[in-house]
Amino acid sequence: MFDDLLHIFYPREYTLGNGKVVKEKFNPAPYITIAVIIVTVYFINFTGLSLTKLVNRFHFFFEMLGQMFPPRWAFWAEMKKAMWDTIVMSFLGTAFGCLLALPLSFYLSNNFKLPNWYLKGHKAVLSIFRTLPTLIYARLLSIIIGAGTLSGTISIAIFTYTIAVKMMYEQIETIDMGPYEAMESTGATRMQCITCAAFPQVRGFYWSTVLYCFETNVRSAAILGYVGAGGIGVLMNAQLSWRNYDNAGLMVLVLVITVVVIETISREIRKKLIQG
Amino acid sequence: MIKFDHVDKVYANGTKALDDVNLEIEQGEFVAIIGLSGAGKSTLIRTINKMIEVTGGVVSVDGVDVSKLSGKALRRYRRKIGMVFQSFNLVNRTTVINNVLSARVADMGFFRTLFGLYSREDKIKALEALDKVGILDKAYSRADQLSGGQQQRVALARTLAQDPEIILADEPVAALDPVMADVVMSDFQKINRDMNITVLINIHHVDLALQYADRIIGIQAGKIVFDGPTSLYKQDEKANFRKIYGRDIIDDDLMKERK
Amino acid sequence: MTQNKITVDGQYRKYPPLWPRYVIEAIGCAVILYLTNDIVSFNGINERGAAMAKVVLLGLLKPSLAVILDTSSVGLAYMLMETLAIAFLGTIFGLILALPLAFLSSRNVAPRWVNYICLTIISIIRAFPSFMYAIMFVKVVGTGPFAGVLTMSIGSVGMLAKLMIESIEDMNPGIIEALDAAGCSPFEKIRYGIIPQLSSNIVSTVIYRLDINVKNATILGVVGAGGIGASLIHAIGQGNWPNTSAMLLGLIVMVLLLENFSTRIRKKLAMGE
Known part of the structure; x- marks a missing residue:
């Protein structure tokens, strides 16, 4: 039994009838598991996690939920503009982002004979910008061009x-x-070849990408108001700090419904797009 | 008239695909180019519309040095040369008619291309081309719903819609079954005869080449080893085959059973 | 031959009209223009904005060395470590929460009605906006990384469970049957029949989620749930560009390294190593 346990860590050797020695393949899984456990324990101490604290105080979670629901329906009149702004922000952001992305993505794909060093460089710059979440851009822009949608x-x-x-x-x-x-052999220009021969092959994927971006953007746009970039976040921040939890409850409810509706519709359309 | 004058092509990796090629092809000829795969057949026809650039010698068409063409002049020149490919090269996700119309795009401006604004004339021309190859009824089917033979005829129609003077075909029947191969080859023949279009076909199946072409060009390791009328080739088939392929004929080289 | 012979002219008339496409495109453009006009108000952002942008960009070019080299709890290293810890623990705990839910939601493991209950739970957890979790957990355990870990854990459940359900439902039942026939115990069936089939998919999913969590961890700081976000947003708000620059730099490097690591491992796993 003990021997079996030890063999988790190093490969067994078998001697076959003809005298050949066969070694099992080395399996790194146990070492990785132990490393993950060590890192987990270290990080638990580092971040000051405490299960007792969580158990003792978890009722606050439901208490807050209780204060939020049922929501105060009358707040709808005050919040609808902010909610609309949030959707408009996501819609326009998606529209402009994807509109710009279309020509550039053809330009940057390695099918069209641009020099390799250039493509690599441009893609690297993009991946740097991709590491930052919308929130950081929103904060920077709210300083530069002023708070707002x-x-x-x-x-x-x-x-x-x-x-x-x-x-x-x-x-x-x-x-x-x-x-x-x-x-190309008919004498069409590069732009004509892309429009008529390359784009039709990715048309479905493109619209599916647009919808996917819209979905994720609606989700992430709600928080932007916290850093002064307009939308429902501004209102949410205010209502929470005034402890108007029932108003916050309505906003959460509307957000959840909006996200679910948009996601459901978009998912259905995307299914069709990918098939067609 | 297409003229090759001491043409060489050496690829960047050192492969010599064309080696001192000299040819003269008159307007309206039906030429089959035969040889092993890798012998330089594809390279040869692609130098005519400068899809591949030569590294030595001169390819000229109607007295124009092809290698000197670039940009707009090259595109204008390419409009009169049609090309048909082994894998059809259709956009699978659009309709047959849109595939054929794509041959008219080269004549259109930026916005008309962007918005898909084909003129009445273009559409009629595309439909007539489909009629010529006998698949007018399939005009609004999606390209990937057609059989291989039908797809190759769409590709042929696309080329016709371009009003070409020359058609270059790169193994157009290699992906087809014998019956469809025959149909497509006779389409090429009809086009060649009725419209006086020069046809250059790379073909692996010797029997088809002999049946349809007026002239055979045999190529081996980038060199022209046979060039003459089909009748001349037929006079000593075995010897000529040996010269081109370096071995005796086997069933693989034939599309249909030999009689 | 039928009477309606197909003619070029007849086919020409069947060419689909383009106006529906143009109508949709025109409406799309009109909506975008109308909404843009609604949002953009050009009151004095032009000159002030250009000047401000110049200040910001110049400032960002000079990252503060003091922040980068500071090893105390307000230094860059500590903040990045905290962000990483939140993302890491959030992924691990998210996995622990998602595993049973995923198994119980899979058609080939549990009965239909159990599937529905668990799938509903997953949908509810997913639909609730993640920053609301952060706000609520800050109420429960106070500000700091603890709330961040809780938020990330809950926030990871939806995606992890969804992807795991797919791989569980794709499992080959033949292997379990074979082990059954060989008289294996339930433990042995899981050890030799299920784990080998799922492990690489699950590990790949988890690493992918870790990648996403590190990117999202910045947001937690805004509501006081730990990580580098709070200091970063604060520095931007104060216009302290050298500090902002240092933190952005650290964040970018960390995310890129992790992204690189994640794609490499996942590629290896996908190739079956």
Whole structure:
């Protein structure tokens, strides 16, 4: 039994009837598991996690939920403008981001004979911008061009642009270049070849990407108001700090419904797009 | 008239695909280019519309040095040369008619391309081309719903819609079954005869080449080793085959059973 | 032959009209323009904005060395470590929460009605906005990384469970049957039949989520749930560009390294190593 346990850590050797020695394949899983456990324990101490604290105080979670629900329906009149702003911000941010991403993703895919060092450099810059969440852009922009929905829209557009370009050029790099070559041989320009031979192959994927970005943006746009970039976050911050939890409850409810409705519709359309 | 004058092509990796090629092809000829795969057949026809650039010698068409063309002049020149490919190269996700219309795009401006604004004339031309190859009824089917033979005829129609003077075909029947191969080859023949279009076909199946082409060009390791009318080739088939392929004929080289 | 012979002219008339496409495009453009006009108000942002942008960009070019080299609890290293810890623990605890939910939601493991209950729980958890979790957990355990870990854990459940359900439902039942036939105990069935089939998929999913969590961890700081976000947002608000720059730099480097690590491991796993 003890021997069996030890063999978790190093490969067993078997001697076969003909005298050959066979070694099991080395399995790193136990070592990785132990490393993960050590890191977990270390991080638990580092962040000051305490199960007793959580258990003792967890009723506050439900208490707060209780204060939020049922929500105060009358607050709808005050919040509808902010909610609308949030959706508009996500919509416009997605629209501008994806509109810009379309030509650029063709330009950046390695099918179209641009120098390799240039493509690598441009893609690297994009991946740096992609590491920052919308929130950081929103905060920076709210300082530069002032608080409001415009900063929110632009920051969503920047973020959308960086992820949509990546999704698109990866897809474009997998298309069949045969039709493109055929059009090139008829004397069409590069732009004509892309429009008529390359884009039709990724049209469905592109619209699916647009919808996907819209979904994620609606989710993330709610918080932007916290840093002054407009939308429902501004109102949420205020209502929570005044402890108007029933108002916050209504906002959460509306947000949840909006997100679920948009996600459901978008998912259905995307299913059709990918099939068609 | 297409003229090759001491043409060489050496690829960046050192492969010599064309080695001192000299040819003259008159307008309206039906030429089959045969040889092993890798012998330089694809390279040869692609130098005519400068999809591949030569590294030595001159390819000229109607007295124009092809290698000197670039940009707009090259694109204008390419409009009169149609090309058909082994893998059809259709956009699978759009309709047949849109695939054929893509041959008209080269004549259109930026916005008309962007918005898909084909003129009445273009559409009629595309439909007539489909009619010529006998698949007018499939105009609004999606390209990937057609059989291989039908797809190749769409590709042929696309080329016709371009009003070409020359058609270059790179193994157009290699992916087809014998019956469809025959149909497509006779389409090429009809086009060649009725419209006086020069047809250059790379083909692996010797029997099809002999049946349809007026002239055979045999190529081996980038060199022209046979060039003459089909009748000349037929006079000593075995010897000529040996010259081109370096071995005796086997069933693989034939599309159909030999009689 | 039928009477309606197909003619070029007949087919021409069948060419689909383009106006529906143009109408949709025109409406799309009109909506975008209208909404943009609504949002953009050009009151004095032009000149002030340009000047401000110049200040910000110049400031960002000079990252504060003091912050980068500071090893105390307000230094860059500590803040990044805290962010990483939140993301890491959030992923691990998210996995622990998601595993049973995923198994019970899979059609080939539990009965239909159990599937529905668990899938509903997952949907509810997912639909609730994650910053609301952060706000609520700050109420429960106070400000700091603890609240962040709790938020990340709950926030990871939805995606982890969803992806795991897919791989569980894709499992090959033949292997379990074979082990059954060989007379294996339930423990042995899980050890030799299920774990080998799922482990690489689950590990890949978890690493992917860790990647996402590190990126999202910045947001937690805004509501006081720990990580580098709070200091970063504060520095931007104060216009302390050298500090902002240092923190952005640290964040970018950490995310890029992790992203690189994550794609490499996942590629290896996908190739079956």
